[in-house]
Amino acid sequence: MASLHPSLRSPITAADRVLLEIQRAIVEGDIAPGSKISEPELAKQFDLSRAPLREALARLERCHLIERIPNAGARVVKLSTQGLLSLYQLRETLEGLACRLAAEHMADTEIAELRALLDQHLNTQRVREGESYYQEAGDLDFHYRVILGSKNEYLINILCDELYYLVRMYRVQLGMNGPRVSRAFDEHKAILNAIANRDGELADLLMRRHIAASRRNIEKQLEQTGT
Amino acid sequence: MASLHPSLRSPITAADRVLLEIQRAIVEGDIAPGSKISEPELAKQFDLSRAPLREALARLERCHLIERIPNAGARVVKLSTQGLLSLYQLRETLEGLACRLAAEHMADTEIAELRALLDQHLNTQRVREGESYYQEAGDLDFHYRVILGSKNEYLINILCDELYYLVRMYRVQLGMNGPRVSRAFDEHKAILNAIANRDGELADLLMRRHIAASRRNIEKQLEQTGT
DNA sequence: ACAGATAACATTGTCGACAATAAGACTAAA
DNA sequence: TTTAGTCTTATTGTCGACAATGTTATCTGT
DSSP states (O other), X not given: OOOOOGGGSSSOOHHHHHHHHHHHHHHXXXXXXXXXXXXXXXXXXXXSOHHHHHHHHHXXXXXXXXXXXXXXXXXXXXXXXXXXXXXXXXXXXXXXXHHHHHHHHOOHHHHXXXXXXXXXXXXXXXXXXXXXXXXXXXXXXHHHHHHHHTOOHHHHIIIXXXXXXXXXXXXXXXXXXXXXXXXXXXXXXXXXXXXXXXXXXXXXXXXXHHHHHHHHHHHHHHHHXXX | OOOOOXXXXXXXXXXXXXXXXXXXXXXXXXXXXXXXXXXXHHHHHHTSOHHHHHHHHHHHHHTTSEEEETTTXXXXXXOOHHHHHHHHHHXXXXXXXXXXXXXXXXXXHXXXXXXXXXXXXXXXXXXXXXXXXXXXXXXXXXXXXHHHHTOOHHHHIIIIIIIHHHHHHXXXXXXXXXXXXXXXXXXXXXXXXXXXXXXXXXXXXXXXXXXXXXXXXXXXXXXHHOO
Protein backbone atom coordinates (compact mmCIF):
# COMPACT_ATOMS: atom_id res chain seq x y z
CA MET A 1 0.00 0.00 0.00
CA ALA A 2 1.23 3.47 -0.78
CA SER A 3 0.81 4.92 2.68
CA LEU A 4 -0.47 3.26 5.77
CA HIS A 5 -2.13 4.90 8.69
CA PRO A 6 0.67 6.18 10.95
CA SER A 7 -0.59 4.31 13.98
CA LEU A 8 -0.28 1.07 12.01
CA ARG A 9 3.28 1.63 10.85
CA SER A 10 6.14 0.08 12.78
CA PRO A 11 8.47 3.00 13.54
CA ILE A 12 6.56 5.95 14.97
CA THR A 13 8.41 9.15 14.34
CA ALA A 14 7.96 12.55 15.95
CA ALA A 15 6.26 13.80 12.82
CA ASP A 16 3.73 10.99 13.16
CA ARG A 17 2.89 11.91 16.72
CA VAL A 18 2.38 15.58 16.06
CA LEU A 19 0.40 14.70 12.94
CA LEU A 20 -2.05 12.64 14.94
CA GLU A 21 -2.42 15.34 17.56
CA ILE A 22 -3.03 18.17 15.12
CA GLN A 23 -5.29 15.95 13.05
CA ARG A 24 -7.44 15.25 16.06
CA ALA A 25 -7.43 18.90 17.08
CA ILE A 26 -8.60 20.02 13.64
CA VAL A 27 -11.19 17.29 13.23
CA GLU A 28 -12.71 17.97 16.64
CA GLY A 29 -12.61 21.71 16.17
CA ASP A 30 -10.02 22.55 18.85
CA ILE A 31 -8.26 24.46 16.12
CA ALA A 32 -10.96 26.58 14.56
CA PRO A 33 -11.84 26.16 10.88
CA GLY A 34 -10.34 28.93 8.77
CA SER A 35 -7.73 29.83 11.36
CA LYS A 36 -4.14 30.34 10.32
CA ILE A 37 -1.50 27.74 11.10
CA SER A 38 1.71 29.23 12.45
CA GLU A 39 4.68 26.92 12.12
CA PRO A 40 6.83 28.52 14.84
CA GLU A 41 3.90 28.64 17.22
CA LEU A 42 2.91 25.02 16.73
CA ALA A 43 6.52 23.94 16.90
CA LYS A 44 6.88 25.64 20.28
CA GLN A 45 3.54 24.25 21.42
CA PHE A 46 4.50 20.66 20.64
CA ASP A 47 8.10 21.22 21.64
CA LEU A 48 9.83 20.12 18.48
CA SER A 49 11.54 21.71 15.53
CA ARG A 50 9.86 22.89 12.37
CA ALA A 51 11.17 20.02 10.25
CA PRO A 52 8.88 17.26 11.53
CA LEU A 53 6.10 19.80 11.85
CA ARG A 54 6.31 20.63 8.16
CA GLU A 55 6.25 16.94 7.38
CA ALA A 56 3.04 16.71 9.37
CA LEU A 57 1.59 19.74 7.59
CA ALA A 58 2.31 18.14 4.24
CA ARG A 59 0.24 15.15 5.26
CA LEU A 60 -2.52 17.32 6.66
CA GLU A 61 -2.72 19.00 3.28
CA ARG A 62 -2.91 15.59 1.70
CA CYS A 63 -6.04 14.74 3.65
CA HIS A 64 -7.56 18.14 2.92
CA LEU A 65 -7.57 19.35 6.51
CA ILE A 66 -5.42 22.37 5.73
CA GLU A 67 -4.70 24.46 2.64
CA ARG A 68 -1.22 25.75 2.00
CA ILE A 69 -0.10 28.66 -0.10
CA PRO A 70 3.64 28.83 -0.85
CA ASN A 71 5.44 31.54 1.09
CA ALA A 72 2.15 32.54 2.66
CA GLY A 73 1.25 29.81 5.10
CA ALA A 74 -1.44 27.29 5.87
CA ARG A 75 -5.03 27.64 7.01
CA VAL A 76 -7.44 25.11 8.45
CA VAL A 77 -10.17 24.27 5.96
CA LYS A 78 -13.59 25.81 6.33
CA LEU A 79 -16.64 23.61 6.22
CA SER A 80 -19.28 24.51 3.66
CA THR A 81 -22.40 23.07 2.13
CA GLN A 82 -20.65 23.02 -1.23
CA GLY A 83 -17.67 21.17 0.21
CA LEU A 84 -19.89 18.65 1.92
CA LEU A 85 -21.78 18.06 -1.28
CA SER A 86 -18.61 17.52 -3.31
CA LEU A 87 -17.15 15.25 -0.68
CA TYR A 88 -20.19 13.04 -0.35
CA GLN A 89 -20.75 12.97 -4.09
CA LEU A 90 -17.32 11.44 -4.35
CA ARG A 91 -17.84 9.14 -1.39
CA GLU A 92 -21.03 7.77 -2.88
CA THR A 93 -19.26 6.75 -6.03
CA LEU A 94 -16.08 5.51 -4.40
CA GLU A 95 -17.62 3.52 -1.59
CA GLY A 96 -20.13 2.15 -4.04
CA LEU A 97 -17.22 0.87 -6.09
CA ALA A 98 -15.57 -0.44 -2.94
CA CYS A 99 -18.71 -2.40 -2.15
CA ARG A 100 -18.90 -3.92 -5.59
CA LEU A 101 -15.25 -4.97 -5.42
CA ALA A 102 -15.67 -6.23 -1.87
CA ALA A 103 -18.50 -8.48 -3.05
CA GLU A 104 -16.05 -9.93 -5.56
CA HIS A 105 -12.89 -10.09 -3.51
CA MET A 106 -13.66 -10.48 0.18
CA ALA A 107 -12.82 -13.88 1.62
CA ASP A 108 -15.58 -15.84 3.30
CA THR A 109 -13.80 -15.49 6.61
CA GLU A 110 -13.68 -11.73 6.23
CA ILE A 111 -17.38 -11.65 5.57
CA ALA A 112 -18.01 -13.78 8.63
CA GLU A 113 -15.92 -11.41 10.74
CA LEU A 114 -17.84 -8.46 9.39
CA ARG A 115 -21.10 -10.11 10.32
CA ALA A 116 -19.82 -10.75 13.83
CA LEU A 117 -18.82 -7.11 14.05
CA LEU A 118 -22.29 -5.96 13.11
CA ASP A 119 -23.92 -8.19 15.71
CA GLN A 120 -21.55 -6.83 18.28
CA HIS A 121 -22.38 -3.27 17.30
CA LEU A 122 -26.05 -4.00 17.56
CA ASN A 123 -25.56 -5.04 21.16
CA THR A 124 -23.50 -2.03 22.17
CA GLN A 125 -26.04 0.14 20.44
CA ARG A 126 -28.83 -1.26 22.54
CA VAL A 127 -26.84 -0.96 25.71
CA ARG A 128 -25.57 2.55 25.17
CA GLU A 129 -28.41 4.02 23.24
CA GLY A 130 -27.80 7.56 22.11
CA GLU A 131 -24.12 7.69 22.82
CA SER A 132 -22.86 8.74 19.44
CA TYR A 133 -19.24 7.91 20.13
CA TYR A 134 -19.66 4.19 20.00
CA GLN A 135 -22.07 4.49 17.16
CA GLU A 136 -19.68 6.55 15.12
CA ALA A 137 -16.75 4.27 15.81
CA GLY A 138 -18.84 1.28 14.81
CA ASP A 139 -20.01 2.92 11.63
CA LEU A 140 -16.47 3.82 10.63
CA ASP A 141 -15.31 0.34 11.43
CA PHE A 142 -17.89 -1.14 9.11
CA HIS A 143 -17.05 1.18 6.25
CA TYR A 144 -13.34 0.60 6.81
CA ARG A 145 -13.64 -3.14 6.50
CA VAL A 146 -15.70 -2.95 3.35
CA ILE A 147 -13.18 -0.56 1.81
CA LEU A 148 -10.30 -2.83 2.73
CA GLY A 149 -12.29 -5.70 1.28
CA SER A 150 -12.14 -4.07 -2.13
CA LYS A 151 -8.45 -5.02 -2.28
CA ASN A 152 -7.78 -2.00 -4.49
CA GLU A 153 -4.77 -0.19 -3.03
CA TYR A 154 -5.51 3.17 -4.61
CA LEU A 155 -9.14 3.11 -3.62
CA ILE A 156 -8.19 2.19 -0.08
CA ASN A 157 -5.62 4.94 0.06
CA ILE A 158 -8.01 7.61 -1.17
CA LEU A 159 -10.87 6.68 1.08
CA CYS A 160 -9.05 5.77 4.28
CA ASP A 161 -6.09 8.13 4.17
CA GLU A 162 -7.28 11.15 2.24
CA LEU A 163 -11.03 11.58 2.51
CA TYR A 164 -11.72 9.88 5.81
CA TYR A 165 -10.58 12.63 8.15
CA LEU A 166 -12.55 15.31 6.37
CA VAL A 167 -15.65 13.14 6.45
CA ARG A 168 -15.13 12.69 10.15
CA MET A 169 -14.65 16.43 10.62
CA TYR A 170 -18.03 17.15 9.08
CA ARG A 171 -19.66 14.50 11.19
CA VAL A 172 -18.04 15.51 14.45
CA GLN A 173 -18.55 19.23 14.08
CA LEU A 174 -22.05 19.07 12.67
CA GLY A 175 -23.25 16.12 14.66
CA MET A 176 -24.31 12.81 13.21
CA ASN A 177 -26.91 11.53 15.62
CA GLY A 178 -30.64 11.18 16.19
CA PRO A 179 -32.99 8.67 14.56
CA ARG A 180 -30.61 7.99 11.69
CA VAL A 181 -28.45 5.93 13.97
CA SER A 182 -30.73 2.93 14.21
CA ARG A 183 -31.58 3.03 10.53
CA ALA A 184 -27.90 3.01 9.59
CA PHE A 185 -27.49 -0.37 11.24
CA ASP A 186 -30.22 -1.89 9.11
CA GLU A 187 -28.61 -0.46 6.02
CA HIS A 188 -25.26 -1.91 7.01
CA LYS A 189 -26.89 -5.27 7.45
CA ALA A 190 -28.46 -5.09 4.00
CA ILE A 191 -25.14 -4.15 2.45
CA LEU A 192 -23.40 -7.01 4.19
CA ASN A 193 -26.04 -9.46 2.91
CA ALA A 194 -25.50 -8.25 -0.64
CA ILE A 195 -21.76 -8.73 -0.27
CA ALA A 196 -22.25 -12.17 1.25
CA ASN A 197 -24.45 -13.08 -1.71
CA ARG A 198 -21.67 -11.88 -4.00
CA ASP A 199 -24.14 -9.43 -5.52
CA GLY A 200 -21.79 -6.57 -6.28
CA GLU A 201 -24.32 -4.54 -8.19
CA LEU A 202 -26.80 -4.51 -5.33
CA ALA A 203 -24.09 -3.83 -2.74
CA ASP A 204 -22.98 -0.85 -4.85
CA LEU A 205 -26.50 0.52 -5.03
CA LEU A 206 -27.22 0.05 -1.34
CA MET A 207 -24.00 1.70 -0.26
CA ARG A 208 -24.63 4.70 -2.51
CA ARG A 209 -28.08 5.09 -1.01
CA HIS A 210 -26.71 4.64 2.48
CA ILE A 211 -24.22 7.46 2.01
CA ALA A 212 -26.74 9.68 0.26
CA ALA A 213 -29.02 9.32 3.27
CA SER A 214 -26.15 10.17 5.56
CA ARG A 215 -25.36 13.23 3.48
CA ARG A 216 -28.92 14.52 3.62
CA ASN A 217 -28.86 14.11 7.37
CA ILE A 218 -25.74 16.22 7.78
CA GLU A 219 -26.93 18.74 5.22
CA LYS A 220 -29.96 19.35 7.37
CA GLN A 221 -27.76 20.07 10.36
CA LEU A 222 -25.63 22.41 8.29
CA GLU A 223 -28.56 24.48 7.15
CA GLN A 224 -29.82 24.86 10.69
CA THR A 225 -26.44 26.03 11.92
CA GLY A 226 -26.08 28.48 9.06
CA THR A 227 -23.27 28.51 6.54
CA MET B 1 -8.58 23.75 -4.60
CA ALA B 2 -6.45 21.88 -2.15
CA SER B 3 -3.30 21.74 -4.25
CA LEU B 4 -2.64 23.12 -7.68
CA HIS B 5 -0.17 21.86 -10.18
CA PRO B 6 3.17 23.43 -9.28
CA SER B 7 3.67 24.94 -12.70
CA LEU B 8 0.38 26.78 -12.29
CA ARG B 9 1.18 28.25 -8.89
CA SER B 10 2.57 31.74 -8.61
CA PRO B 11 5.73 31.35 -6.52
CA ILE B 12 7.89 28.55 -7.81
CA THR B 13 10.11 27.19 -5.09
CA ALA B 14 13.21 25.02 -5.32
CA ALA B 15 11.19 22.06 -4.11
CA ASP B 16 8.78 22.60 -6.99
CA ARG B 17 11.54 22.57 -9.57
CA VAL B 18 13.19 19.42 -8.32
CA LEU B 19 9.77 17.80 -7.97
CA LEU B 20 9.00 18.39 -11.64
CA GLU B 21 12.38 17.07 -12.72
CA ILE B 22 12.23 13.90 -10.66
CA GLN B 23 8.60 13.40 -11.61
CA ARG B 24 9.49 13.52 -15.27
CA ALA B 25 12.48 11.25 -14.74
CA ILE B 26 10.37 8.62 -13.00
CA VAL B 27 7.46 8.81 -15.42
CA GLU B 28 9.73 8.48 -18.43
CA GLY B 29 11.78 5.73 -16.85
CA ASP B 30 15.08 7.60 -16.51
CA ILE B 31 15.00 6.47 -12.91
CA ALA B 32 14.28 2.76 -13.10
CA PRO B 33 11.13 1.33 -11.48
CA GLY B 34 11.93 -0.36 -8.19
CA SER B 35 15.22 1.46 -7.75
CA LYS B 36 16.09 2.99 -4.43
CA ILE B 37 15.95 6.74 -3.93
CA SER B 38 18.96 8.10 -2.06
CA GLU B 39 18.33 11.49 -0.53
CA PRO B 40 22.00 12.53 -0.23
CA GLU B 41 22.68 11.41 -3.78
CA LEU B 42 19.73 13.21 -5.33
CA ALA B 43 20.46 16.31 -3.26
CA LYS B 44 23.99 16.41 -4.62
CA GLN B 45 22.75 15.68 -8.13
CA PHE B 46 20.31 18.59 -8.14
CA ASP B 47 22.62 20.76 -6.09
CA LEU B 48 20.33 21.60 -3.22
CA SER B 49 19.88 20.58 0.39
CA ARG B 50 17.81 17.69 1.61
CA ALA B 51 15.01 19.86 2.97
CA PRO B 52 13.38 20.82 -0.34
CA LEU B 53 14.19 17.38 -1.66
CA ARG B 54 12.22 15.75 1.10
CA GLU B 55 9.34 18.08 0.38
CA ALA B 56 9.46 16.87 -3.21
CA LEU B 57 9.60 13.24 -2.10
CA ALA B 58 6.52 13.76 0.04
CA ARG B 59 4.64 14.92 -3.03
CA LEU B 60 5.99 12.09 -5.13
CA GLU B 61 4.60 9.69 -2.57
CA ARG B 62 1.31 11.49 -2.79
CA CYS B 63 1.03 10.78 -6.51
CA HIS B 64 2.09 7.16 -5.99
CA LEU B 65 5.36 7.44 -7.91
CA ILE B 66 7.47 6.39 -4.92
CA GLU B 67 6.88 4.36 -1.78
CA ARG B 68 8.46 5.41 1.46
CA ILE B 69 9.22 3.37 4.53
CA PRO B 70 10.12 5.35 7.66
CA ASN B 71 13.80 5.17 8.56
CA ALA B 72 14.41 2.90 5.61
CA GLY B 73 14.06 5.03 2.51
CA ALA B 74 12.05 5.42 -0.65
CA ARG B 75 11.78 3.29 -3.78
CA VAL B 76 10.36 4.05 -7.20
CA VAL B 77 7.13 2.15 -7.78
CA LYS B 78 7.14 -0.96 -9.90
CA LEU B 79 4.61 -1.34 -12.68
CA SER B 80 2.45 -4.43 -12.58
CA THR B 81 -0.63 -5.84 -14.21
CA GLN B 82 -2.37 -5.80 -10.86
CA GLY B 83 -1.47 -2.15 -10.30
CA LEU B 84 -2.63 -1.21 -13.76
CA LEU B 85 -5.90 -3.00 -13.21
CA SER B 86 -6.53 -1.30 -9.88
CA LEU B 87 -5.60 2.09 -11.28
CA TYR B 88 -7.84 1.86 -14.32
CA GLN B 89 -10.67 0.37 -12.33
CA LEU B 90 -10.60 3.50 -10.27
CA ARG B 91 -10.16 5.76 -13.28
CA GLU B 92 -13.19 4.28 -14.97
CA THR B 93 -15.40 5.09 -12.04
CA LEU B 94 -13.90 8.49 -11.28
CA GLU B 95 -13.75 9.83 -14.81
CA GLY B 96 -17.21 8.45 -15.41
CA LEU B 97 -18.40 10.51 -12.48
CA ALA B 98 -16.45 13.49 -13.79
CA CYS B 99 -18.24 13.17 -17.10
CA ARG B 100 -21.65 13.03 -15.50
CA LEU B 101 -20.89 16.11 -13.42
CA ALA B 102 -19.36 17.87 -16.40
CA ALA B 103 -22.60 17.34 -18.32
CA GLU B 104 -24.37 19.09 -15.47
CA HIS B 105 -21.94 21.84 -14.64
CA MET B 106 -19.90 22.83 -17.69
CA ALA B 107 -20.72 26.23 -19.12
CA ASP B 108 -21.77 26.43 -22.75
CA THR B 109 -18.61 28.38 -23.53
CA GLU B 110 -16.47 25.64 -21.99
CA ILE B 111 -18.20 23.05 -24.11
CA ALA B 112 -17.63 25.16 -27.22
CA GLU B 113 -13.94 25.46 -26.36
CA LEU B 114 -13.71 21.72 -25.86
CA ARG B 115 -15.27 21.16 -29.27
CA ALA B 116 -12.77 23.54 -30.83
CA LEU B 117 -9.98 21.64 -29.10
CA LEU B 118 -11.14 18.34 -30.54
CA ASP B 119 -11.30 19.76 -34.08
CA GLN B 120 -7.82 21.08 -33.64
CA HIS B 121 -6.57 17.70 -32.44
CA LEU B 122 -8.15 16.02 -35.42
CA ASN B 123 -6.10 18.24 -37.69
CA THR B 124 -2.81 17.68 -35.93
CA GLN B 125 -3.58 14.00 -35.88
CA ARG B 126 -3.98 13.92 -39.64
CA VAL B 127 -0.88 15.95 -40.18
CA ARG B 128 1.37 14.09 -37.81
CA GLU B 129 -0.08 10.65 -38.09
CA GLY B 130 1.54 8.12 -35.84
CA GLU B 131 3.47 10.55 -33.69
CA SER B 132 2.21 9.48 -30.33
CA TYR B 133 3.53 12.51 -28.47
CA TYR B 134 1.00 14.96 -29.85
CA GLN B 135 -1.70 12.37 -29.62
CA GLU B 136 -0.98 11.75 -26.00
CA ALA B 137 -0.86 15.43 -25.15
CA GLY B 138 -4.17 15.93 -26.91
CA ASP B 139 -5.79 13.03 -25.14
CA LEU B 140 -4.64 14.28 -21.78
CA ASP B 141 -5.88 17.75 -22.60
CA PHE B 142 -9.33 16.41 -23.38
CA HIS B 143 -9.56 14.38 -20.21
CA TYR B 144 -8.22 17.29 -18.17
CA ARG B 145 -10.89 19.65 -19.39
CA VAL B 146 -13.69 17.22 -18.72
CA ILE B 147 -12.38 16.59 -15.21
CA LEU B 148 -12.13 20.31 -14.53
CA GLY B 149 -15.64 20.64 -15.91
CA SER B 150 -16.94 18.47 -13.09
CA LYS B 151 -16.33 21.40 -10.73
CA ASN B 152 -15.74 18.97 -7.88
CA GLU B 153 -12.54 20.05 -6.14
CA TYR B 154 -11.80 16.69 -4.55
CA LEU B 155 -12.42 14.78 -7.73
CA ILE B 156 -10.20 17.17 -9.65
CA ASN B 157 -7.47 16.86 -7.06
CA ILE B 158 -7.50 13.08 -7.06
CA LEU B 159 -7.53 12.67 -10.81
CA CYS B 160 -5.23 15.49 -11.88
CA ASP B 161 -2.77 15.62 -9.01
CA GLU B 162 -2.64 12.11 -7.62
CA LEU B 163 -3.51 9.55 -10.27
CA TYR B 164 -2.52 11.39 -13.41
CA TYR B 165 1.25 10.89 -13.23
CA LEU B 166 0.98 7.19 -12.60
CA VAL B 167 -1.42 6.81 -15.50
CA ARG B 168 1.05 8.64 -17.65
CA MET B 169 3.89 6.43 -16.42
CA TYR B 170 2.07 3.32 -17.55
CA ARG B 171 1.31 4.88 -20.90
CA VAL B 172 4.78 6.21 -21.54
CA GLN B 173 6.67 3.12 -20.45
CA LEU B 174 4.35 0.60 -22.04
CA GLY B 175 3.45 2.60 -25.11
CA MET B 176 -0.01 3.79 -25.99
CA ASN B 177 -0.04 3.80 -29.76
CA GLY B 178 -1.21 1.88 -32.77
CA PRO B 179 -4.73 1.72 -34.18
CA ARG B 180 -6.31 2.77 -30.92
CA VAL B 181 -5.25 6.33 -31.55
CA SER B 182 -7.78 7.10 -34.25
CA ARG B 183 -10.57 5.34 -32.45
CA ALA B 184 -9.93 7.35 -29.29
CA PHE B 185 -10.77 10.53 -31.18
CA ASP B 186 -14.16 9.21 -32.18
CA GLU B 187 -14.84 8.22 -28.61
CA HIS B 188 -13.88 11.66 -27.39
CA LYS B 189 -16.27 13.16 -29.88
CA ALA B 190 -19.11 10.95 -28.70
CA ILE B 191 -18.42 11.86 -25.09
CA LEU B 192 -18.40 15.53 -25.93
CA ASN B 193 -21.72 15.21 -27.69
CA ALA B 194 -23.26 13.56 -24.69
CA ILE B 195 -21.98 16.36 -22.46
CA ALA B 196 -23.26 18.98 -24.89
CA ASN B 197 -26.66 17.30 -24.80
CA ARG B 198 -26.51 17.44 -21.02
CA ASP B 199 -26.90 13.67 -20.99
CA GLY B 200 -24.81 12.89 -17.92
CA GLU B 201 -25.75 9.25 -17.81
CA LEU B 202 -24.62 8.58 -21.36
CA ALA B 203 -21.45 10.64 -20.91
CA ASP B 204 -20.66 8.55 -17.85
CA LEU B 205 -21.17 5.29 -19.74
CA LEU B 206 -19.15 6.36 -22.76
CA MET B 207 -16.24 7.54 -20.69
CA ARG B 208 -16.13 4.32 -18.72
CA ARG B 209 -16.06 2.35 -21.94
CA HIS B 210 -13.43 4.64 -23.37
CA ILE B 211 -11.12 4.05 -20.44
CA ALA B 212 -11.83 0.33 -20.34
CA ALA B 213 -10.76 0.13 -23.98
CA SER B 214 -7.64 2.07 -23.19
CA ARG B 215 -6.88 -0.28 -20.32
CA ARG B 216 -7.23 -3.39 -22.48
CA ASN B 217 -4.87 -1.84 -24.96
CA ILE B 218 -2.16 -1.27 -22.39
CA GLU B 219 -2.78 -4.61 -20.75
CA LYS B 220 -1.97 -6.27 -24.03
CA GLN B 221 1.33 -4.44 -24.20
CA LEU B 222 2.12 -5.44 -20.62
CA GLU B 223 1.58 -9.11 -21.27
CA GLN B 224 3.83 -9.03 -24.30
CA THR B 225 6.62 -7.35 -22.37
CA GLY B 226 6.33 -9.77 -19.49
CA THR B 227 5.65 -8.84 -15.89
C1' DA C 1 31.33 -24.09 7.43
C1' DC C 2 27.46 -21.97 9.39
C1' DA C 3 24.62 -19.19 12.85
C1' DG C 4 24.26 -15.68 15.77
C1' DA C 5 25.96 -11.63 17.86
C1' DT C 6 28.44 -7.43 17.33
C1' DA C 7 30.45 -3.48 15.43
C1' DA C 8 31.19 -0.25 11.61
C1' DC C 9 28.75 2.14 8.16
C1' DA C 10 25.23 4.53 5.64
C1' DT C 11 20.75 6.64 5.56
C1' DT C 12 16.92 8.87 7.49
C1' DG C 13 14.90 11.95 11.13
C1' DT C 14 15.55 16.13 13.65
C1' DC C 15 17.56 20.43 14.96
C1' DG C 16 18.85 25.48 15.06
C1' DA C 17 20.20 29.31 12.09
C1' DC C 18 20.12 32.02 7.81
C1' DA C 19 17.94 33.78 3.40
C1' DA C 20 13.98 35.00 0.71
C1' DT C 21 9.42 36.21 0.43
C1' DA C 22 4.94 38.06 1.99
C1' DA C 23 2.05 40.66 5.35
C1' DG C 24 1.38 44.75 8.04
C1' DA C 25 2.57 49.44 9.83
C1' DC C 26 3.93 53.76 8.97
C1' DT C 27 4.79 57.92 6.29
C1' DA C 28 3.89 61.18 2.81
C1' DA C 29 1.43 63.19 -0.87
C1' DA C 30 -3.07 64.20 -3.23
C1' DT D 1 -9.23 61.54 4.72
C1' DT D 2 -7.63 58.49 1.57
C1' DT D 3 -4.17 56.22 -1.01
C1' DA D 4 0.14 55.04 -2.68
C1' DG D 5 4.60 53.77 -1.48
C1' DT D 6 8.18 52.34 1.63
C1' DC D 7 9.94 50.11 5.53
C1' DT D 8 9.65 47.06 9.27
C1' DT D 9 8.40 42.70 10.91
C1' DA D 10 7.05 38.09 10.86
C1' DT D 11 6.70 33.86 8.35
C1' DT D 12 8.13 30.54 5.17
C1' DG D 13 11.90 28.27 2.38
C1' DT D 14 16.48 26.51 2.61
C1' DC D 15 20.77 25.09 4.55
C1' DG D 16 24.46 22.30 7.02
C1' DA D 17 25.23 19.49 11.10
C1' DC D 18 23.87 16.16 14.65
C1' DA D 19 21.13 12.21 16.53
C1' DA D 20 18.62 7.99 15.87
C1' DT D 21 17.65 4.18 13.24
C1' DG D 22 18.47 0.51 9.67
C1' DT D 23 21.81 -2.08 7.07
C1' DT D 24 25.84 -4.55 6.17
C1' DA D 25 30.11 -6.69 7.09
C1' DT D 26 32.89 -8.82 10.39
C1' DC D 27 33.94 -11.75 14.13
C1' DT D 28 33.21 -15.46 17.29
C1' DG D 29 31.55 -19.86 18.92
C1' DT D 30 29.73 -24.24 17.85
